[in-house]
Amino acid sequence: MTDQLCPCGSGKPLNSCCGLYLSGKTYPTTAERVMRSRYTAFAMGNIQYLHKTWHPDTCPDLQAEDIETQWTRLEVVKSKAGLKRSVVEFKAWYTENNQEHLIHEVSLFKLYKRRWVYVEALPSWP
Numbered sequence: 001m002t003d004q005l006c007p008c009g010s011g012k013p014l015n016s017c018c019g020l021y022l023s024g025k026t027y028p029t030t031a032e033r034v035m036r037s038r039y040t041a042f043a044m045g046n047i048q049y050l051h052k053t054w055h056p057d058t059c060p061d062l063q064a065e066d067i068e069t070q071w072t073r074l075e076v077v078k079s080k081a082g083l084k085r086s087v088v089e090f091k092a093w094y095t096e097n098n099q100e101h102l103i104h105e106v107s108l109f110k111l112y113k114r115r116w117v118y119v120e121a122l123p124s125w126p
């Protein structure tokens with residue numbers, strides 16, 4: 001368990017990557033790290049962390065069955081950090097019925113109570 005690689009694709013052990021955030025030991029300081037750790041939370045079924053990193057205005061009432069997707073890989077395409085808004089473009093792959101699918105999203109993050117939180121998907125790169 002200790003040398004399990006982090007699902008976010010960083011190549012680092014989970015415990016010294018997103019595991020630090022999911023366990024609540026610390027909070028990620030950049031939107032890109034929030035995005036990566038949210039992917040890991042989706043992959044590991046950690047609803048509590050997803051709620052914690054979601055802006056209260058857009059956060060859905062997630063249930064366990066909402067996040068049963070089998071995530072296989074994450075690639076951060078690019079990210080742009082701002083003072084109060086940051087944007088992260090990523091691709092995430094998952095398998096369903098033995099077929100690989102891809103989600104390609106541009107995500108908006110905002111600073112809320114001094115923490116970066118996910119707000120929503122944007123229609124395109126701003």
Ligand SMILES: [Zn+2]
Pocket residue numbers: 006007008009010017018019036037040
């Ligand atoms: Zn990670």
